Amino acid sequence: MSIQIVRAIRRGRPFLIFLIAASLLIAACTPTPSTPLPPKTPTPLILIQTIAPHTAVPATITPTPAPVLGDHIIGPDKAFLTIVMYGDFQCTLCLDVARSIEILREQYAADIRLIWRNFPQSKDDDKALIAAQAAESAAAQGKFWEMHDQLFTHQSEWSPLSADEFRAKLSDYAVIVGLDAAKFSADMLDSAITSAIQSQIEAASALDLKGVPVLLFNGQPYSGRIDLYALDAYTRLQLLAKRWYKSQPALQIDVTKHYTATLVTAKGTIEIDLDAKAAPVAVNNFIALARDGWYNAITFHLVLPGTLVQTGDPSGSGFGGPGYTIFDESTNGLIFDQPGQVAMASERGKTNSAGSQFFIALAPLRPAAQYDGQFTIFGHVSSGLDVLAKLTPRNPFDELNFPSPPPGDKLVSVTIHGG
Numbered sequence: 001m002s003i004q005i006v007r008a009i010r011r012g013r014p015f016l017i018f019l020i021a022a023s024l025l026i027a028a029c030t031p032t033p034s035t036p037l038p039p040k041t042p043t044p045l046i047l048i049q050t051i052a053p054h055t056a057v058p059a060t061i062t063p064t065p066a067p068v069l070g071d072h073i074i075g076p077d078k079a080f081l082t083i084v085m086y087g088d089f090q091c092t093l094c095l096d097v098a099r100s101i102e103i104l105r106e107q108y109a110a111d112i113r114l115i116w117r118n119f120p121q122s123k124d125d126d127k128a129l130i131a132a133q134a135a136e137s138a139a140a141q142g143k144f145w146e147m148h149d150q151l152f153t154h155q156s157e158w159s160p161l162s163a164d165e166f167r168a169k170l171s172d173y174a175v176i177v178g179l180d181a182a183k184f185s186a187d188m189l190d191s192a193i194t195s196a197i198q199s200q201i202e203a204a205s206a207l208d209l210k211g212v213p214v215l216l217f218n219g220q221p222y223s224g225r226i227d228l229y230a231l232d233a234y235t236r237l238q239l240l241a242k243r244w245y246k247s248q249p250a251l252q253i254d255v256t257k258h259y260t261a262t263l264v265t266a267k268g269t270i271e272i273d274l275d276a277k278a279a280p281v282a283v284n285n286f287i288a289l290a291r292d293g294w295y296n297a298i299t300f301h302l303v304l305p306g307t308l309v310q311t312g313d314p315s316g317s318g319f320g321g322p323g324y325t326i327f328d329e330s331t332n333g334l335i336f337d338q339p340g341q342v343a344m345a346s347e348r349g350k351t352n353s354a355g356s357q358f359f360i361a362l363a364p365l366r367p368a369a370q371y372d373g374q375f376t377i378f379g380h381v382s383s384g385l386d387v388l389a390k391l392t393p394r395n396p397f398d399e400l401n402f403p404s405p406p407p408g409d410k411l412v413s414v415t416i417h418g419g
């Protein structure tokens with residue numbers, strides 16, 4: 001197996017990379033129905049050495065930013081996720097992103113609020129400033145979003161026009177979106193509107209933004225693919241924080257007893273023997289999450305035929321977790337010397353970084369040094385390896401071969417027996 005695959009198993013940062021990394025500072029703690037956590041100052045990770053009750057540092061949820069003067073806002077005021085878009089109506093990439101965000105707003109209507117900020121790139125787009133003036137003039141009549149949609153929808157129509165031709169076309173657009181045409185024409189010449197746009201440009205430039213589109217997710221700059229697939233995956237990852245636990249599971253197993261798990265999948269049923277003696281922390285964590293429904297109706301986000309399958313992330317992005325991490329038990333003597341070994345997935349290069357994701361080996365994993373002693377093995381498949389072999393190949397970390405991988409086969413439920 002290649003080192004790239006090992007990194008895919010271990011890494012816990014989005015392939016949708018932050019320009020300013022917003023680490024999920026996570027620690028340990030008892031599954032209860034999750035509620036949004038209050039904003040906290042980032043605190044160094046506390047490593048968990050026991051599954052007994054203890055003080056823990058919950059993962060940090062980025063606070064929803066407050067709007068600033070000149071913002072145009074659409075969506076619920078109490079939305080969990082605020083997306084700020086710095087844009088230019090003549091920019092073709094901005095059009096693509098705006099379309100994607102509108103689809104996301106429809107899909108996650110209760111959770112997303114969109115803020116638009118003008119950042120016309122006049123050096124590259126000769127009519128960008130005029131378009132911004134048109135949008136702000138429409139805003140003076142309470143019709144910003146109607147003009148926003150009109151300008152983007154018909155971008156290919158007006159973009160080739162001369163400045164004078166575009167201004168004439170804007171008169172038609174004003175009528176289409178239901179504006180008072182005379183007032184719109186007067187506002188297009190209003191120096192106050194031009195000054196307001198210039199202030200927005202200066203504010204964006206002060207942030208050292210080099211172009212458009214620029215997206216902020218709850219105030220954190222986003223960088224990476226800007227197609228719908230990538231933005232949807234990143235949105236789901238951000239919204240997963242709504243389900244974060246305030247603390248890691250308290251001890252709820254008896255390590256002297258035998259536990260098993262039944263995994264119902266879209267392709268059949270898998271039975272797993274859990275090894276509470278060898279990995280009490282991991283087994284306790286897995287059982288607590290399973291009993292709380294964390295693993296229900298999620299996907300096998302990584303399926304490498306003949307090698308391994310991985311799941312445990314409700315966002316389906318491959319980077320989600322429960323809001324805390326658990327103590328490693330990777331040196332418990334169990335190794336990847338046979339198919340069916342079940343192990344916690346952890347963050348590349350970090351100890352004590354496993355949360356909820358786990359993988360199942362479909363064969364002995366080699367080279368051994370990349371696996372043995374690196375991941376906590378906490379169970380073994382007693383039946384259902386043939387089911388795992390039927391799962392749809394999928395690798396969200398391989399953009400070359402899987403630029404937009406299929407949704408993946410479902411892990412319908414996990415039921416715990418024994419104890």
